[in-house]
Structures are given as structure tokens and as C-alpha cells.
Amino acid sequence: NTPSTLAAPRVRFEIDGDVAVIVIDNPPVNAGSTEVRAGLREAIARLAADPALVAGVLIGAGNSFISGSDIKEFAGPLRQPELPAVIEDIEACPKPIVAAIHGAAFGGGLELTLGCDGRVAVRGALVGLPEVQLGMIPGAGGTQRLPRLTGIARAIDLIISGRRIKAEEAASLGIIDKLVDSPEHLRAEAVGFAHMLAGQKHLLRDLPLPQEDAGAIEVAESTALKGGRARENVKEAIASIKRTTSLPFDEALAQERAIFQRLRLSEEAAALRYNFFAERAAAKIEGAADHPPRPVRDVGVLGAGTMGAGIAAVFAAAGFNVTLTDVNREVLDRAAGRIAQAIGDLVRSGKLKADRAAAAGARVTYAADMQAVSDADLLLEAVFEELSVKTEVMKTLGRLAKKTAVIATNTSYLDMNELAAASGRPEDVIGMHFFAPAYRMRLVEVVRGDRSLPDAVNTGMSVAKAIGKLAIVAGASEGFIGNRIYSRYRGQCEYMLEEGAFPSEIDAAVETLGFAMGPFAVSDISGLDIAWLMRKRKAATRDPRERYVRIADRLCELGRLGRKTGLGWYDYAGVTSGRGKVDPAVTAIIREEAAKRGPTRSFTEKDIQRRVLGAIVNESALLLNDGTARSAAEIDLVLVNGYGFSKFNGGPLFLASHLKDADIEAMIEEAEQAVGFGFRRGNTRALLESLR
Ligand code: NAD
Known part of the structure; x- marks a missing residue:
């Protein structure tokens, strides 16, 4: 092996007989950064120009191939060279180039290999196109080249699910040409394979689509579109895959790229990236390595x-x-x-x-x-x-x-x-x-x-x-993180009942904000009695100056404990699934209690959302101040994964971080006025700053 230096620091150019071994070395996971892409272009040019070389191999140093793209880069302008340019170079290179995969090849990593003339993988290595899970579609040819190996139906399944599959399954689908038993043999096997291809090119763009049953495509499509997964990017991904049959390769490729460029900058993709990074951070506890878990x-x-x-x-x-x-x-x-x-x-x-x-x-x-x-x-x-x-x-x-x-x-x-x-x-x-x-x-x-x-x-x-x-x-x-926040915003919802809003209006507004279900619908499902018992238990120690809303107690006293009794905040008579009906008896109780308090007003959807968001932001700041939560992003993860807030909206704090400070201040003031006695103000400025 004769190493030879390149200008790019993240790629090495080595020579093995008459084959160039192009080693991607970008620890820890060989993310496909701009340096990696530049290095690959330089290396491919060198391979093309050297008459002593007949073929090339792309391989990762360390424990993986290119595990994926540098996801952070998707938030702003892409840096040059972009991945499609690298793939064009591979295709234009007169010599065959073989990808040697170990560890993982996800997203752009897999797309790069699909531009190559062959793919060798170690058993157990993982491949997949997870872009759809991040609110995008594959943007470097994934929707065009994958179907040429797997057919359209399977490509829809793999791309829409974003599933990671093992090399063995990938081989059975035609994605991998050759399996290798152990990582030690990968390089030699790939070099041998590349050498054997000398003098040929085997590009997927030249491959006809496999014969396939039209029924199978329909099934794959309808499976992908059902179950609430029919987000815009899902539909775009399917449409893009299907363009393999209707458009010339390069035209379909250009359309795929344009859609990718638009979607990666969408709010939804930003929200999903935010969740992705928050989850990674949540798994890390400082000093954990010194205190391994007990078996x-x-x-x-x-x-x-x-x-x-x-x-x-x-x-x-x-x-x-x-x-x-x-x-x-x-x-x-x-x-x-x-x-x-x-x-x-x-x-x-x-x-x-x-x-x-x-x-x-x-x-x-x-x-x-x-x-x-x-x-x-x-x-x-x-x-x-x-x-x-x-x-x-x-x-x-x-x-x-x-x-x-x-x-x-x-x-x-x-x-x-x-x-x-x-x-x-x-x-x-x-x-x-x-x-x-x-x-x-x-x-x-x-x-x-x-x-x-x-x-x-x-x-x-x-x-x-x-x-x-x-x-x-x-x-x-x-109440830890989630229930503490839930109690606060639920409290605001009950105050609003006394001030002139009704359960159906509040539930609808909270749902538009991003929660799967409003607080009154939730309460009917879990039962009103648990919270009632808790309120009774706390009655003795409650400060009489605290604002207390009697409406829920009155429903409980009437035996209206929620769905299980057929009546709660809503009426479930004759309702088998979905929402209950608005019940005039509840409306009357609300009006009575509201009248005791004073004049009422009407609430718009925005008014209700501002109250709820104000309560969430303030309590979140208190959670950070007293150390109950470690970060704003983790609070959002709690609300997304435990309280049904839509990950496509990021989380309530993610939403709030896009608002102006003055707007947030005003919201919290409204929440404070509603609470009155006992309200504590958190450092919300610091909280939101941490997200910006
Ligand atoms: P549950 O009433 O359905 O179940 C509690 C069970 O504990 C009963 O079957 C009871 O017989 C049993 N039990 C009582 N004393 C026991 C003892 N000494 N030894 C063994 N078993 C005993 O209640 P649940 O809804 O499952 O709630 C259980 C716990 O989970 C509570 O602390 C609750 O706050 C918590 N929790 C509940 C929910 C929820 O939505 N239901 C959500 C999160 C946490």
C-alpha cells in the first residue's frame, strides 16, 4: 500500500496493485462533510488521471463507511462541493469504482454507493435512507437509483419507512453485490472485485427498471400514505420515485434535487432535526462512563x-x-x-x-x-x-x-x-x-x-x-418535568373556563397548537376522579388566596367522571369513537361558575394558545432554574413523547423560540394575571436564548 497525500485532510489516497483505495477518514462516524466531499473529488480525479490504475475502491477508516450526511449543514446554504457533484465524478470516471461498506451507510452515505459501479458489504453492516424521517427526501439520487435495483414498490417501502436494513437483507434486495464475512477481509475483497471490473462501467443510471407487478406498487403506495404518515415530504418522495418511469434520468434527478433543497429548509425539517439532536443529547449523562449501569x-x-x-x-x-x-x-x-x-x-x-x-x-x-x-x-x-x-x-x-x-x-x-x-x-x-x-x-x-x-x-x-x-x-x-408543565397549562385552561372560554374551544385551540388532544378530552379519557382525589387530599393545606376553579369538582359531584361513566366534560351517549358531544349541562355549570367570578369575555384561538404557551414557557424556565430539567430541548422531548405534542412542530418551546421576546413577555404577563397569588416568574429569556 503506497499512501499518497491529497490536499484534502479527510480523505487518503492509497494504492493497492493497480487499484486506488480511497479512504474516508472523518472520525468519529465518517460524516459526509464538505471536506470529505472535496477530498473524494480530488481522489477520483487522481484515479482517473493515473494510467497505472484500473479501478478504485471507496472505504471508510475506523468503524464505519460514511454513516450519513452532516445533518447540521441542511439548515443553511450547502457548502461546495455538494454530494451530487461527487457522484457525477464517480459516474464520469472511466474506471470502475466499488464501494466497500462496513458499519453504516445511511442517507448520503448510501446514495454515494449507489453512484458507484458495485457495492461490497460486511455482513451485519447497516444501510438505509432515513431522509424522510427528517422531513426531507433523499436528494442525491436515492429516489432514482434505488428503484433500479429494488423495483419501485420496495423503494417506496425503504424510503418512506427510512428503515435501516442489514447488508444481508440489502443483498437479497439487490442493493449489495457481494457480502463479506468479516471486516478484516472487506478491503481485499473490494479491491479484488474492483480489479475484476477493470475496463467496465456498471452505472445504475444505465440499468433498466426491474419488471414488477403494478399491484405491488399500489399496495406499497397506499401503505406509505396511511396512518397519518402522509406528510408533504412523504408524498413528494413517492412522486419522485415514480418519476423513474416517466422522465429521463437526469430530469428526474434534477427534480428530486430541487424538492430536497426546498424541503430541507422547511419548518418541519428544522423541527425534526431539532428533535433528532435533542434525543442524542438526552442520552448523554456527564460522567456516566465512571458509573456504569448495574447489570x-x-x-x-x-x-x-x-x-x-x-x-x-x-x-x-x-x-x-x-x-x-x-x-x-x-x-x-x-x-x-x-x-x-x-x-x-x-x-x-x-x-x-x-x-x-x-x-x-x-x-x-x-x-x-x-x-x-x-x-x-x-x-x-x-x-x-x-x-x-x-x-x-x-x-x-x-x-x-x-x-x-x-x-x-x-x-x-x-x-x-x-x-x-x-x-x-x-x-x-x-x-x-x-x-x-x-x-x-x-x-x-x-x-x-x-x-x-x-x-x-x-x-x-x-x-x-x-x-x-x-x-x-x-x-x-x-410532578417531575412533564406533569409539572401539564398541571400549569391545564390550570390555565380551567381559568379560561371561568373567564368565558368553553372546553371545545380550548381543546381545539390546544390541538391546533400541536397537542394531539386538548386537556378536557384527555381528562375524560383518564377519568376526572384521580385529580379530584388529589385536590381533596390537598384541600387542607391549600392557601385560600390561591385561585381555585370549582367546575371540575362540580362535574365529579354529579358522577361525571369521564368516558367510563358516559359523561364528563363531554357527553358520550351514542359516541363509539372520537370526540364526545358538547353538553348543555356542562355549559350551564361553566356559565354559573364564571358568573360568580365576574364579567366574561370571548377568546379567539390565538388568545387560548397564548395562555397555554405562556404557562408552558414560564414553568419550563422554573424547571431549568431549579435543576429539574437539564435543557429546554429535553423539556420539548418530554412534551412530544409523553404528552402527544407533534414532533413535526418541534415542541412548544421550539415554537416559542421563534417568537419575539416582547410577545413572550406579554404572554407570560397574561398567564400571571390569571394565576394571581402564588405566581412565580421564571427566567424565560435565558430559556429561549438557549434555543436560538
Ligand atoms: P392501578 O390502580 O391500575 O394499579 C395499581 C395496582 O397496585 C392495583 O392492581 C393494586 O391491587 C396494586 N397494589 C396495591 N397495593 C399493592 C401492594 N402493596 N403490593 C402489590 N400490589 C399492590 O393504578 P395505575 O394506574 O397502574 O397506577 C400505578 C402507578 O403508576 C401510580 O403510582 C400512578 O401514579 C402511576 N402512573 C399512572 C399513570 C396512568 O396514567 N395510569 C401514568 C403514569 C404513572
Whole structure:
């Protein structure tokens, strides 16, 4: 191997016999940056010009091929040279060039290989075109070249799902020409393959589309368009793929590029990129490497109710052995049915392979005696939300859990530090706050108690990841991140009822803002009684100067507890799915309570949204100030993944960061006026600045 230097620092030009080996070296993941692209062009020119060389190989240094494009670059003007220029050079080079893939080739990385004359990959390497998940479409020929290998139907499936597939599957689809067993042999195999192609070019642009059944294309298209996934970029991606049949190659390519250029600058793509980077940051805890997670294989779940059964199912589906206990024999007897239901849901949503469902169910053991969880590595309690009940359970768990175990509580509102203390070993205790239904909701707040050891917290983070959840660290204040914000904005919604707005108006405005469901519709689903009990419990200690809205109490007193009773904020008589009907009885109660308070006004959709956003922004600032949340972006992740805010809108704070400071100030003042006594002002300027 004779290395030879290039002007570009991120690409090396090496010679192996009569083959040039072009090595991409841009640690840590060989992102396709502008330096990489410039280096590739220079290297390809050198290969073309050197008469002693007959072919080339593109390969990544370290543990990956080009794992993807530099996503940050998509937010602004692209730097030269752009990726299509590199691919044009490969195609124009008179000598064949073979891509050698190990690790990952995603997005632009895979598109680069599709411009080559052949693709060799190590078994287990991953390839995919995830652009659609980031609000864009592939922009460097992916929608034109992939169908020439896989056919249109499969290209639609791969590009719309953004799925990452293993090299073995890619080979069976025709994307990979040759599989190699181990990474050590990749370079030599690719050099051999390139050498063999000497004197030929095998460009995908010259390949006819494979024969395929028109019905299959229709099925792929209708699958891609259903399930709320029919965003504009999804439709554009499908249209672009289909242009392979109707337009000359270069024209279709140019159209693909133009759409990519427009979509990458869209608000939606910006919001999705924001979420993408926020998730990456959320996974990192400072100093985590010094406190590795404790090993977890066996999990004990206490309480087999709504949450416990769902949580048990999720752990079992991910391969953990689960022991589920409950003091109530009847609940325990019904638990297997609930778990089967939850597992069925995981299969339907594609999170669990159908042939693994039976084994997952079999990994759950049911026990009436708490002693059965004494060998578990992680003990997770999801018993009644009652301080006395939970304290007792924590005391027992502290005694019976083995020394190395982590004890987790799923409490929503109770004092996590007090529960930790009750166990007698608070250093082993964390919160793992799941969301209902646990088998569907992606969020888990991993709560760091005042005395939790770092390795206990890391255990929570690592098991959450292992069960496919998004873990966000939170401090142990009441309601953690999500419920604290939820309580505040919900409070504003109740105030607005007293001031002249109605539940259907508020729900609609909140939904337009980005939440999947407004607070009154949510309350009807979860039941009005839980919050009612909590209000009654707190009544004795509530400061009489605090603003208190009686409307919900009056509904509860009438037995209107939500959907389960047929009546709540709405009327569900004759309603089988979707929204309830506006009920004049509720309207009358609201009018009465509002009249007691004074004159009312009308609210526009904007007015309502301003109140809600004002409350969210202010409480978020307080969460950052007191250390309950680490960053604004993580608060948005909580609201997106646990409270149904649309990721396509980024998150409430992302939205607010695009507004003017004066506008935000005015919003918070409105929220403050509504709260009156007890309002605390957060440093919202610093919060929003952190996002700009
Ligand atoms: P649930 O009433 O459906 O289930 C609680 C179960 O705990 C019951 O089956 C009960 O028999 C059992 N139990 C009571 N004492 C026990 C003991 N000493 N040992 C073993 N089992 C015992 O309640 P849920 O909705 O599943 O809520 C459980 C916990 O999850 C609560 O802390 C709640 O705040 C929290 N949580 C609930 C939701 C939700 O939306 N339901 C969301 C997040 C967190």
C-alpha cells in the first residue's frame, strides 16, 4: 500500500496493485462533510488521471463507511462541493469504482454507493435512507437509483419507512453485490472485485427498471400514505420515485434535487432535526462512563394494574425475565390477559416480531407473594398512588431486594425522596416514570433523587433504552418535568373556563397548537376522579388566596367522571369513537361558575394558545432554574413523547423560540394575571436564548 497525500485532510489516497483505495477518514462516524466531499473529488480525479490504475475502491477508516450526511449543514446554504457533484465524478470516471461498506451507510452515505459501479458489504453492516424521517427526501439520487435495483414498490417501502436494513437483507434486495464475512477481509475483497471490473462501467443510471407487478406498487403506495404518515415530504418522495418511469434520468434527478433543497429548509425539517439532536443529547449523562449501569436481567414489577401490566409487557418483549406481583388476586388473574393484549399491540405497531410474541408472554411469571421479586436486579413499583401504600411497599422492597438491585418507583406526583427514604437505602432508588399506555408511549422520565447513586440512575437510563424507550433525566420535584408543565397549562385552561372560554374551544385551540388532544378530552379519557382525589387530599393545606376553579369538582359531584361513566366534560351517549358531544349541562355549570367570578369575555384561538404557551414557557424556565430539567430541548422531548405534542412542530418551546421576546413577555404577563397569588416568574429569556 503506497499512501499518497491529497490536499484534502479527510480523505487518503492509497494504492493497492493497480487499484486506488480511497479512504474516508472523518472520525468519529465518517460524516459526509464538505471536506470529505472535496477530498473524494480530488481522489477520483487522481484515479482517473493515473494510467497505472484500473479501478478504485471507496472505504471508510475506523468503524464505519460514511454513516450519513452532516445533518447540521441542511439548515443553511450547502457548502461546495455538494454530494451530487461527487457522484457525477464517480459516474464520469472511466474506471470502475466499488464501494466497500462496513458499519453504516445511511442517507448520503448510501446514495454515494449507489453512484458507484458495485457495492461490497460486511455482513451485519447497516444501510438505509432515513431522509424522510427528517422531513426531507433523499436528494442525491436515492429516489432514482434505488428503484433500479429494488423495483419501485420496495423503494417506496425503504424510503418512506427510512428503515435501516442489514447488508444481508440489502443483498437479497439487490442493493449489495457481494457480502463479506468479516471486516478484516472487506478491503481485499473490494479491491479484488474492483480489479475484476477493470475496463467496465456498471452505472445504475444505465440499468433498466426491474419488471414488477403494478399491484405491488399500489399496495406499497397506499401503505406509505396511511396512518397519518402522509406528510408533504412523504408524498413528494413517492412522486419522485415514480418519476423513474416517466422522465429521463437526469430530469428526474434534477427534480428530486430541487424538492430536497426546498424541503430541507422547511419548518418541519428544522423541527425534526431539532428533535433528532435533542434525543442524542438526552442520552448523554456527564460522567456516566465512571458509573456504569448495574447489570439487569430479571425485573420485578409490583402492582399489576394499568401501568404495572403494561410495563411488564414491555420488559418481557425486550427479552427481560419479569415477575409480576399484586396483592389483589383478581387483578393478578386478569394480568396475563392484559399482558397478551399489550404484546399484541407491540406486534401490530411493529415493535415486536410476531414470532417472538409467545416467547415474550412466557417470560412473565405471576406471583401473589412479594417475596417472589427478591432475586430481581430491578424492582419497579407501580402500586396505588397513595403515600401510605407506596411507603409500605418501598420499606418491604428495601428489605427484600438484593444488595446490587435498583429499586424504581413509577409515582407520578408523590415525593420521590420520601419514598426513597422509606426503603432505607435511598442510594439504590430512582424514579422510572412511565406513561400510559406503557406499551405505546415512548417516554420514561428517569428521576434522580437527592440521594440516588449515579450508577443507579445510569441503570434506569440503560434499561429504558434497552426496552426501546426515550429516557429523559429529571430531578425529584413534584410532578417531575412533564406533569409539572401539564398541571400549569391545564390550570390555565380551567381559568379560561371561568373567564368565558368553553372546553371545545380550548381543546381545539390546544390541538391546533400541536397537542394531539386538548386537556378536557384527555381528562375524560383518564377519568376526572384521580385529580379530584388529589385536590381533596390537598384541600387542607391549600392557601385560600390561591385561585381555585370549582367546575371540575362540580362535574365529579354529579358522577361525571369521564368516558367510563358516559359523561364528563363531554357527553358520550351514542359516541363509539372520537370526540364526545358538547353538553348543555356542562355549559350551564361553566356559565354559573364564571358568573360568580365576574364579567366574561370571548377568546379567539390565538388568545387560548397564548395562555397555554405562556404557562408552558414560564414553568419550563422554573424547571431549568431549579435543576429539574437539564435543557429546554429535553423539556420539548418530554412534551412530544409523553404528552402527544407533534414532533413535526418541534415542541412548544421550539415554537416559542421563534417568537419575539416582547410577545413572550406579554404572554407570560397574561398567564400571571390569571394565576394571581402564588405566581412565580421564571427566567424565560435565558430559556429561549438557549434555543436560538
Ligand atoms: P392501578 O390502580 O391500575 O394499579 C395499581 C395496582 O397496585 C392495583 O392492581 C393494586 O391491587 C396494586 N397494589 C396495591 N397495593 C399493592 C401492594 N402493596 N403490593 C402489590 N400490589 C399492590 O393504578 P395505575 O394506574 O397502574 O397506577 C400505578 C402507578 O403508576 C401510580 O403510582 C400512578 O401514579 C402511576 N402512573 C399512572 C399513570 C396512568 O396514567 N395510569 C401514568 C403514569 C404513572
